[in-house]
Amino acid sequence: MRITSWFGRKKYAHTSKPKPYVASPIAASEPISDQLEHNLLHLGQLFTDTPDLNIRHIPLRDTGELAALVYIEGLTDKNAINNNVINPLLHRADGSSLSSITVGRITKLRDWAPITSAILKGSSILFIDGQPDAFMLGTEGWPQRAIEDPQMETSLKGAHQGFVESIEQNIALIRRYLPHRELKIRNHQVGRRGDSRVGVMYLADVAHPEVLREMEERIDRIDIDVIINTGELVELIEDNPFSPFPQFMLTERPDTAASQVAQGRIVVLVDRSPSVIVGPSTFTSFFQSVDDYSTRWSIATFIRLLRFFAFFVAISLPAFYIAITSYHFELIPVKLLLTIGEYRGSVPFSPFIEAVFMEITLEMMREAGVRLPAPVGQTVGIVGGIVIGQAIVQAGLISNIMVIVVAFTAIASFILPNYDLVAGVRLIRFLMMIAASLFGLFGIVVSLMVLTGHLIALESLGTPFGSPFAPLRLSEWKDTFVRAPLWKMTKRPHSTRAVQSTRQGDNQPEGDGK
Amino acid sequence: MKKYALNDITLLQYIMINFGMAVSFGFIELPAMMATEAGTDGWIPILIGGFVTMFASLVVIRLMQRFPEGTFFDMLAHYLGKWAGKTAALAFALYFLLYAYDGLIYTIRLIKGRLLPETPAFLIALMLMLPTYTIARNGLRIVGRYAEFAVMISLWIPFVYLYTLENLHPLYLLPVFKEGWKPILSAVPGTFFYYLGFVSSVILYPFLKHKKHASAGLVIANGITVLSYLFITLVCYMFLSPDEAKLIHQPSIYVLKSIELSFIEQVEGLFIAFYAFIFSLSWIPPLYFTVFCTSWMMGKQEHRPHLRVIVILFAVSTYFYLPTYDELENISQLLGVSGIAVEYLFPGIMLVFLWIYVRLRKGRNWT
Structure with a gap:
């Protein structure tokens, strides 16, 4: 019985179309109404059994209109909501009520779909009676771990900061090493329910566009419920999933990631996951450690x-x-x-x-x-x-x-x-x-x-994963079996297919050897 | 037009494929064979044979330069029609198949004889087919990388022979031309068999990234082959007395018996096992060429189905029939004769033929 069902699995997958993931029968992609009551009613229908959804009614001080602030408790920063949103709306009367809100990001939204997803991701939404737009306020704030020493890849001389579970912070950690205009990040969303933000980070004038496109295509091709961790993403975008060898390097060190980006590789960050993907990797790159370069x-x-x-x-x-x-x-x-x-x-x-x-x-x-x-x-x-x-x-x-x-x-x-x-x-x-x-x-x-x-x-x-051994490139053995002096590595590794191959000028210290 | 650009190989890979195909078991067999034919002067025919081969390989390149964007079969199909190409492809497929079979059986025989006397031969064959399929199924580029890698990690071999240095007696080589030129010259054709493989250029040429270095590449490949043969024959002749050299079977391995390291007592066991990397070059590239020819013949891009059939056939055939050493000798002789025909004579004839043919056709066009 079991074996037959196992054989039948493939056939079954072909005959029945995957069901669309509809969360609730109420259509989410229609515009909001300009009446507050209607909106709140609709909201109640969308978010049934959501006890952590908080709706705060606020009479606006300047116009006397009714407004409602909707957010999910626990995903939002309480301080920001109390001090920067509710407090000014209630008490300050100078100018319009919107300009008195003191949060960094305010976006106008009109459709229910982005509104619901914004609420679920920690923004708060301000509905105002009589207005056809809602306002998304950037008040995200959820429980977070402090930045700690990386657990898996400890180092003696390297930095003692490891990636954490938020993509914004991880991006910032890498950007600290490469404050350069050409460091670009492209956002992708992966997972129908999980809706993870996946950031593809690269140096625009160094990374090979074809490699970049390949990576992005593979990420976009994924049709999955949710991605919990980076490892899952790797398995979905690998070249050969049957190999016992990893084909992408996973690192939880911002300094390693930054150095790989600088060499022309691409780094993929996944929100909620403390490790990032580095690709294209070679076999020898798994033998390198960040300490090698500082000893x-x-x-x-x-x-x-x-x-x-x-x-x-x-x-x-x-x-x-x-x-x-x-x-x-x-x-x-x-x-x-x-x-x-x-x-x-x-x-x-x-x-x-x-x-x-x-x-x-x-x-x-x-x-x-x-x-x-x-x-x-x-x-x-x-x-x-x-x-x-x-x-x-x-x-x-x-x-x-x-x-x-x-x-x-x-x-x-x-x-x-x-x-x-x-x-x-x-x-x-x-x-x-x-x-x-x-x-x-x-x-x-x-x-x-x-x-x-x-x-x-x-x-x-x-x-090629075996580069620089097969295909053989003797000139690139500088960073494989041996770690040549840094000033000898004037070229980026060929295996990254970097467009800009020169990495540094002549930095050899003056001395007897020169 | 660049039909084969996707699978291009570098010059080094080209050199290593050619070198590996030629050198594989010649390294083990050649010293004894030359000793019986030309005594301690046996190294001279190797040199002469090498020069002849260099010339013959340049002829192959010359032939391929007539039609640089395609294989030899594409060229024939272009000049003489589809069926000429297919016939040639079939002939070459058979030739490479024989080549691969010879190499494989030799390896199985050697490993069975020296390392695993109790293990049934078909199991050894089955084991050898695993890397063969893993590598050959991925196409020429991977075969090239493998050849490169296999030669690279076998670079320790000459250094092992350095340990025999204390037991070498250069005087054994003297006098040169002991018995005059006659035995030397008569031994030259015998060396050709151990230089075979360069005709693979009829397939490799269009894949080569920098075609203008092709001749240089073949000359280098041939040069390394000559050097390694010279090296091993000289070591053997200086190690063994002139009479011993004729008697001892596979002296290249025998010589290693004198080496004793502090942690390994018998180097030759390790040598035979790891020499399998070089041995594998005597059948993995030819097998790939075989399936390349057959799939070209059938007009298919995909070579894997053919490869699967041949790999399974090889493994299964050894279960029912494994040639003895004498029968292997016959196969080698057949390969040697067909090799001289296919590699040394045929390209020259084709070159002349095509030259005349094109002349004639041009002439006809003018009238």
Whole structure:
């Protein structure tokens, strides 16, 4: 039954048209009346069961007309409404009543559709008896988190401000880094019910117009109920959703976002979400961290190399362990072989079972650590350290070497700076382990071949994901394995397809080297 | 008019495809083969063969310059009609198919023989088809990037051979021309087989981004091939005594047995496994060319259905029949003969033929 319905799903989707999302039978797209009573009546019909809707009747001081202020409590700034709207309307009589309102944004609205949506988004609406227009007052103010240090991408020397849940603030945070006229933002609305504001931010004279158009088209194509988080948007606009690798970088750091925009990439901000999308991304951009640019370049280069090494370790070390202990023990020196054999001798499982067991334990511990509240989270570490580390070896279930391999793999995956990349790596590690258990080294190499084949074919917004390795551009290796001195990076990366390729002039400090 | 602009490849990718196709298993096989034919002078025929190949590849480019915006088949269709193009496409499809099959079977044999003696061959074939399909289905550009990448990450190979340096005896090479020119010259045709692959330019040429560098590209590709062959034969001949060199099977791998690192005792196992990247270039690009030819023949843009059929056929066929080393030798011989015909002779003949044909037709037009 279930299988048949699963098969039938596609057909069903074709035959029945999606129902339009009508919120209520009362048509929302008609003009308001010039009589206050009618308007309030209509409003009552539109907003049934909305106890947080507040309607305040105000007799205007200057003309004596009746007015009504409508807003939703909790989405509006109480102070602004009391002091800047109600107070002047009630008490001040100089000039017209409208000019006495002291809020920043006042817009005339005539149709019900924008009025209802404005109310729901935190504006307050002023209806005045006898006038065919309503006035939208910008009084938004909802519970907000203060700007904090980014949680996922901590840095030593970078700024300690992370994005928050409001798009206006996030835009402001980026704009602080790039106060330039050419920094443009295009607004899109996504989600029929959620109606999220999605801002596409780019440098108009640098970003490639085709890439920009591609991004905007993909965003506009989305027809969805609601988008809660940026991750959902990413999945809807990705080039290859079946890939284990992220094709867009998500960052919660304004400085990273600003630096990417300056390189010619496009940043997509989603309202209510504290991370932004950076695209087009390349594989190597997931190995960059904002600290790389503020530490000495030789040290940053070393760390970069370490990260790439860690990537391969995290992907293939358990697989190599399996391959070597079950197929190619002639590869390793006799002394090491004896050591391994000594520990392996007492273990009842095959290397593959051993490795899978330990890796799954590790993944569970990691997942447990993420979801648990901080005080409980510490116990996970203790349990993991004692049980998995000591007891399991003493009990003879797992060999010492395996514990070392798993620990090394875990550390290697921790130093990769991007969470999404690490998630992909974790998945691939298991596939590699299976391949290694079936085919030994050959299995590892074939999986590496498939992996490279996949990575070089992958695209992000139509630009090659594997750049600058495949297609090879040696001159752009300055910001990949190595982090060349900043004054060497005079060109923007080709992978951003920036229109204006020169990034800086000759900034090399005067000295012996020059 | 620019029918193939969307899938263009860079010069480096062009070089690497050609280099990878040629070098793949020649690197393993050539030293022993030259040793039996020309003794320790075996490196000289490689050099001569390389120069002949360079000349032959320039002929191919010359041919393609007649019709720079299309493949060879487009050219034939343009001059001689649709069916001429289709016939040529079929012939080339078969040739590349044979090429790919030879490379694949060789790899399977080597891996089965040296790494996984217990594993059934069809499983190895099945595994090898995974990257093949992943890469070839995405079109020429991805094949080019893969070739580039595969060569790049195999750059460690020459450095591994540096470890054999202490065991090399340059005196083994002397005297040069031990037995005169005769064995050297008679060994030259044998090298041609290991240089095959440059005829892929009949398909690659229109995809190339900077066509004026095409000849230079082929010469470079050929130059690197010659250099790597020279390198490996010289290392082998200096490592093994002249008599040993004739006896030892696949000396390139044997030489590695002398290397012992502190963390790896036998480098050759690792070498064979990772050399699969280079091996894969002996069948992934040809397979792509095969399906390119067949889909061109059928007048279709989409090459994936054909690719799927061929990949599945390859995998399934190894379940029922896997050539032994001797049969593989026969296949290689067939490939060698058809290769000399298709790559060395045919382009020259076509060049002359088209030249005369165009002359004649022009002449007719005037009267």
